[in-house]
Structure formats: structure tokens, C-alpha cells
Amino acid sequence: MNYGEIKKCDIANGPGVRVSLFVSGCRNHCPGCFNKETWDFCYGKPFTTETKDHIMELLKPDYIEGFSLLGGEPFEPENQEELVRLLKEIKENYPKKNIWCYTGYTFETLLRNPLQAKLLQYVDVLVDGKFKQELRDESLCFRGSKNQRLIDVQASLQAEEVVTYNYNPVPRIA
Numbered sequence: 001m002n003y004g005e006i007k008k009c010d011i012a013n014g015p016g017v018r019v020s021l022f023v024s025g026c027r028n029h030c031p032g033c034f035n036k037e038t039w040d041f042c043y044g045k046p047f048t049t050e051t052k053d054h055i056m057e058l059l060k061p062d063y064i065e066g067f068s069l070l071g072g073e074p075f076e077p078e079n080q081e082e083l084v085r086l087l088k089e090i091k092e093n094y095p096k097k098n099i100w101c102y103t104g105y106t107f108e109t110l111l112r113n114p115l116q117a118k119l120l121q122y123v124d125v126l127v128d129g130k131f132k133q134e135l136r137d138e139s140l141c142f143r144g145s146k147n148q149r150l151i152d153v154q155a156s157l158q159a160e161e162v163v164t165y166n167y168n169p170v171p172r173i174a
Contacts, residue, residue: 016065
């Protein structure tokens with residue numbers, strides 16, 4: 001697996017300050033994608049043990065609320081094995097930090113594939129659905145187009161139906 005970037009203080013791809021990993025490889029090729037360079041599976045650098053250790057170190061500070069996984073496409077078969085290991089280790093070492101994952105697939109599609117469903121075990125919030133330029137809405141929180149959903153993965157797995165994640169930011173005092 002290759003990756004394009006690691007952001008150590010990301011505030012755009014989930015609540016709070018996060019560590020984000022942008023994996024390489026995507027077959028969806030959504031028109032208007034903000035990250036086209038990551039469509040190429042060879043883009044970026046190889047994901048190594050040192051890369052994983054670096055991510056684990058970046059997650060240590062208390063001010064880091066969680067980890068976000070983006071792409072490219074995290075649910076491409078070429079990325080699955082490495083990402084399952086990574087997310088499992090994050091959950092074991094940092095159980096209070098949440099994991100967000102962005103995908104062009106729908107939650108329902110992911111559940112039908114055993115390997116993809118295995119990765120979902122470690123995800124707290126899934127932003128699902130292809131980015132659709134015609135449904136683009138910059139007022140949406142943590143997603144780019146109106147068809148994309150914020151899904152509470154663990155509640156959805158338990159309920160055996162999609163449970164929407166309700167993001168309620170703390171109001172800022174002026």
C-alpha cells in the first residue's frame with residue numbers, strides 16, 4: 001500500500017485536532033475530486049512499519065481527538081490488509097480516540113464484502129458515498145456533496161441499519 005500524505009494536525013476531516021492518512025489508489029474517479037493525484041495506486045510513498053510507528057507517535061498527545069482515513073480510497077482491496085492492522089493497533093493503543101473514514105462506497109455495499117466489513121469494525125464514523133459535483137454543498141460539515149452521509153458505524157452495525165452520526169459542535173462564545 002502507498003500513501004500520499006500524513007497530516008499531523010488536521011482540523012478539516014473530523015472533529016477536533018486529528019491525525020489524517022491519505023492512502024493511494026482509487027477506482028471511483030469522481031468528477032471534481034479534490035485529491036485526484038491519489039487515484040494512482042503508485043502515488044506517494046510505501047506504507048512501512050516506520051510509517052505506522054510515526055502515526056502511532058503522532059496520536060499520543062491528549063489534544064489529538066482522533067484519526068481520519070481518506071484517500072484515494074481506503075476500501076480498495078489493495079489497501080485493506082494494511083489498514084485493518086493499522087486501525088486495530090490504533091484502537092488497542094488509543095481506545096478513547098475516534099476513527100473517521102471517508103469512502104466513495106456506500107455503507108451497505110461495504111457490508112456485503114467480508115474484507116471491507118472487517119475494516120468497518122474499527123471505524124467510528126464513516127463518511128460514505130461518491131462525491132457528486134452537482135450536489136456539492138460547501139455548507140455541509142465534513143462532507144462535500146449532499147448525497148454523502150455521516151454514519152455512526154458501531155451503532156449501525158448493532159442496529160443492522162444505518163444510524164446517522166449527529167455532529168453537534170460546541171458553540172463558540174464570541
